[in-house]
Each structure stands twice: as C-alpha cells, then as structure tokens.
C-alpha cells in the first residue's frame with residue numbers, strides 16, 4: 001500500500017479525450033494501490049451540461065476493463081463531481097469555489113489542490129488568473145498546476161504563456177507534463193548511464209559514434225486532425241518528447257539524483273543544442289507527409305478535416321548536435337512519424353569501432369546498446385564473440401540486459417506515475433521553463449526555414465519507415481538506421 005495522499009483534483013477539460021483515456025484510469029490505479037483512498041475528490045469541468053450521475057457513469061466506463069471489480073469502480077466513481085463551466089466566465093468560478101470548499105470539508109482534504117489543465121493551451125492563462133482572483137487556490141494546503149502540452153506554438157507564444165501563468169503560480173508549483181518522462185524505460189536511461197561504470201565511462205564523444213532515436217507510430221492522425229494541422233510532427237513530437245530524450249541521453253552526470261541537480265544538467269544539454277541556419281536546416285532535416293497505401297489506407301490529405309493542399313508534416317527526421325564537451329561531434333539522428341511500419345519507440349547508441357581490427361578478413365560488428373521503450377521494454381547490447389568451433393571466426397551476439405516480460409511486472413502507466421509525482425511535489429520528471437524555451441529556440445529555426453524557403457515536402461508510403469530522404473540523411477555520413485521495417489536490428 002502506498003502512502004496516502006489527500007487532494008482535491010479539479011480537471012479542466014473533464015469531458016475530453018485525454019481525461020477519459022488517460023487521467024481517470026490513472027487515478028483509478030492510484031486508488032487501487034492505496035495512494036488515494038478516503039481523502040480525495042475530483043471535480044470534472046467543461047461546458048457541456050452533465051450531471052454528477054452521468055459523469056460518474058463516464059468515469060466508471062473509462063476505468064472498467066476485464067480486471068476491474070464493479071465494487072471498486074463504483075466506490076471510486078463516487079468521489080467524482082461535475083461542474084458545467086465555461087473557463088471564460090468569471091461567475092462560473094464562484095460556483096466552482098463553493099463546490100471545492102464543500103468537497104474539501106466532506107473529504108477532510110486539508111486544502112491541497114491539484115488543477116489539471118487538460119484542454120487547449122489558449123485557455124491556460126485565463127484559468128490561472130481566475131484560480132487566483134476567485135480564491136480557488138487555498139491558504140492551508142498546496143496548490144499545484146498541471147499543464148498539458150503543447151506549451152505554446154513557438155518561443156514567443158511560450159514566453160507569453162509562461163508569463164501569464166507565472167503571474168499567478170510560482171515555477172515550483174507548475175508541472176509541465178511530458179508523458180514520455182513518466183515512461184518506465186525512459187526513466188531507465190539514467191539508471192543505465194549513471195549506475196554502471198561500464199557505460200558511464202564510455203558515454204561520450206570518444207566512444208560513441210552516433211545515437212539514433214526513433215518514435216514511430218503506425219496510426220494516422222485519427223480524431224485529432226484539428227490540432228495536428230496546426231502542429232505537425234515537429235511541434236507535436238520533436239519539441240517535447242524527442243528533445244527531452246536527447247537531454248536525458250546527453251546531460252552530464254548530475255551531482256545527485258535530485259530534481260534540482262538533474263534539471264540543471266538537462267537545461268545545460270538543451271542550451272548546447274546547435275541551432276541551425278536555414279541552409280543547415282535544409283541539409284540536416286527532412287520532413288514528409290504520408291500518402292495513400294496500397295492496402296487502402298487514406299493519405300494525410302484525404303483524412304477528414306485536413307486541407308487538400310495541407311503542408312503539415314507527418315514525418316520528421318533530422319541530425320542534431322549537442323555542442324557540449326562530451327557530445328560535440330556526435331550526430332544524434334532523430335525520426336518520428338505517423339503511419340509508419342510499426343509502433344515503436346527506441347534508442348540505439350552506436351559505439352565507435354575498435355581502433356584496429358586484428359582479425360584479418362573477419363568483419364567486426366558494431367557495439368550497439370539498444371533501449372526499447374515500446375512496444376515492450378527491452379535493453380540489449382550487441383557484442384562480437386567467437387563462433388564456437390575448431391576455426392576462429394566471429395559473430396555478433398545480442399546480449400539481453402533487460403526484458404520486461406508481459407505481465408511479469410506491473411508497469412505503471414506514465415500518467416499514473418506523473419500524477420503521483422505531482423501529489424508528492426516531485427518535479428524531477430516534468431519540464432522546467434528553461435528546457436521548454438531552449439527546445440523552442442531549436443525548433444523555431446527549423447520551422448522558420450521550412451515556412452520561408454522552398455524546402456520539399458515529399459510523400460512517403462503509409463506502412464513504410466518514411467521517405468528515402470531520411471535514409472539518405474544517414475547514408476551521407478556513411479551511417480544507416482539500425483531499425484528498419486525489414487530488419488529490426490541489422491548491422
């Protein structure tokens with residue numbers, strides 16, 4: 001049983017997709033594990049006129065799967081209340097305050113409040129302002145704000161947003177969520193890097209040849225076309241998830257495994273990102289859009305709510321440099337896209353060749369450390385070993401370091417972990433404002449070059465691993481993607 005937490009959750013966007021698919025199931029897991037018990041309540045707010053009963057029914061459905069007992073789901077759902085609320089209407093905050101006060105007393109919560117902004121970022125400023133001006137924040141407990149991505153549209157809008165939130169909430173009570181930081185295998189990066197002298201000492205430009213980060217999705221744009229048209233893969237995946245992974249892979253070893261020390265090093269790594277000129281963008285970044293597939297899948301421009309002449313990229317590949325002492329000169333190849341051959345999130349660290357191959361005509365394979373985040377957590381290392389037999393020959397052997405067996409370990413969902421971190425006041429796995437700012441600075445340079453220059457937007461076949469240009473990017477450096485649709489792990 002976990003340490004009991006007491007808090008009142010106010011979820012803005014309580015009728016939305018994220019709330020139903022991720023937030024309610026995560027809260028339910030915390031409830032089943034005993035982190036939430038008697039002393040918590042949830043107010044869901046949005047404009048539609050739901051009743052408490054209807055809302056509780058939505059919550060019950062959202063948390064029900066084959067393993068859920070009806071009693072647990074019923075008991076849990078009784079902690080949920082609905083308040084029809086337009087975030088732009090000051091009057092509605094008065095009703096919200098009264099409901100919050102009543103529930104605080106009813107559940108003996110002691111003033112702790114967690115405000116989850118699960119809606120469009122254009123509303124964040126006004127919500128933060130009203131929470132303060134209408135006294136929905138308390139004096140007798142903590143008041144924490146969880147903010148969903150995207151944090152702004154570019155550096156200028158992110159600054160505006162940050163300023164408007166910062167007027168009402170201090171940086172240490174703002175939790176900018178990036179759900180990748182809650183993933184078990186992403187958190188494993190620090191364990192592998194800093195817990196093993198073997199890797200700690202090799203983790204630099206003297207031994208690492210290149211790094212490859214792949215976040216590929218098999219699904220298309222699905223129901224989020226309206227948002228995606230304004231974002232594209234660069235803003236949707238690179239600005240946040242991919243650059244966060246880059247920072248975790250390249251940061252210096254923190255003085256201690258604490259929030260402030262880790263943050264300092266992550267900020268330093270992101271500050272060291274090489275920001276490209278338009279000419280460098282053209283050379284080092286590729287964008288593309290998915291086309292129709294021979295299997296009958298729609299191309300991006302044929303999807304609902306997408307313009308026939310949309311220029312939104314659904315795929316990005318690029319070469320990134322972190323110009324720190326330990327990483328300058330190491331190409332970090334990144335790629336992400338929708339409608340690719342497979343849903344996989346993986347990191348391949350490719351080490352340099354031994355300075356001299358003494359084995360004559362025997363070819364040496366590369367040492368590659370692979371961290372698979374999805375679909376199933378795995379870490380393995382490719383090594384050269386002798387082939388068994390009379391003669392001397394070499395072969396590449398995959399050394400399994402970790403395999404998260406299906407069902408053998410209870411892997412908490414990213415949102416579950418992150419919400420618990422917020423309840424505990426631990427912001428280690430959240431994004432600090434400076435990280436956001438340096439990431440936008442890097443991304444804006446690419447976006448501006450794409451918007452202002454005639455940089456091509458090729459199509460790729462749905463079900464492939466992107467356009468030929470993404471392979472050419474590595475081939476020019478005499479490298480290749482370790483993960484391909486044909487071969488999971490070739491060299």
Ligand SMILES: NC(=O)C1=CN([C@@H]2O[C@H](COP(=O)(O)OP(=O)(O)OC[C@H]3O[C@@H](n4cnc5c(N)ncnc54)[C@H](OP(=O)(O)O)[C@@H]3O)[C@@H](O)[C@H]2O)C=CC1
Pocket residue numbers: 012013014015016017018019045046047048085086087088117118119120121148149150227
């Ligand atoms: N869905 C996902 O998988 C992910 C989402 N996110 C982010 O989470 C946030 C929410 O996304 P998602 O749930 O998909 O979005 P949805 O469009 O599904 O939900 C938006 C919510 O906002 C409410 N809303 C809209 N306008 C108002 C208003 N004026 N006053 C009060 N409520 C309003 C809507 O309810 P109503 O219409 O009843 O008012 C609805 O509950 C976004 O920032 C998104 O980028 C981030 C990662 C993944």
Ligand SMILES: O=C1O[C@H](COP(=O)(O)O)[C@@H](O)[C@H](O)[C@H]1O
Pocket residue numbers: 179217236237345
């Ligand atoms: O933030 C986002 O992430 C999802 C992919 O998340 P994952 O945990 O399934 O890898 C992506 O589909 C979505 O477009 C983006 O907004």
